[in-house]
Amino acid sequence: MNESPSSPRPQPAARRRGRPAGRRAGDTVTRDRILDAARLHFAQGTYATTTVRAIAAEADVNPALVLHYFGSKRDLFAATLRLPFDLREQVAALIRDDPDDLGEQLVRAFLRVWQDPISRHPLAAMIRSVVSDQDAADALGQFFSVQMVGPLVAASGRDQPHLRVSLVVSHLIGLVMGRYILGVAPLAKADLDHLVACMAPVVQHYLTGPLPHPAHQPARR
Incomplete structure (x- = not known):
């Protein structure tokens, strides 16, 4: 028997087995x-x-x-970093702001995450894992480079972007290692605004300032 034009056409089995609601x-x-x-x-x-x-x-x-x-x-470890370090929205906002203010805003946003007692303990434990395991270190480095610092460097359009990312990441990780993991004095007791004022110009230079070009290796005789 022919189907009428208004009759619904049966869907293939694969389509009928679509995801249930919810x-x-x-x-x-x-x-x-x-x-x-x-x-x-x-x-x-x-x-x-x-x-x-x-x-x-x-x-x-x-x-x-x-x-x-x-x-x-390793990928699961990297995913856990996104929860306490949920900075993607903040990074997107920084990109829209004045590029001459990137260093200060980035350092301040980064330190605020560590100032929060709820997130500080698990973050510190993760950093300790990074020190003892290469996979964890790679995952953390990837997170910093791709999600947090990389977009800022890319938006600035400056030369040597990979080096700039590495320089910023090394300073930020070094800061938290000294302040929150090792407890180096007086770094551990310094006021947040004071730390931001000290770190921001350096990070700003790495993000947007001129970097020396790599020297050419002398030709071998």
């Missing part, structure tokens, strides 16, 4: 639960001692589901 929200909840568990374990231990199996048990999911969402322990 599936996307459920995925988000599960993913967030895994991230919370990962942050807890990375903060309590180190990157090396934390396992995907332990994180899965904490989140009450199968370890395969952790890898399904994040791919690897």
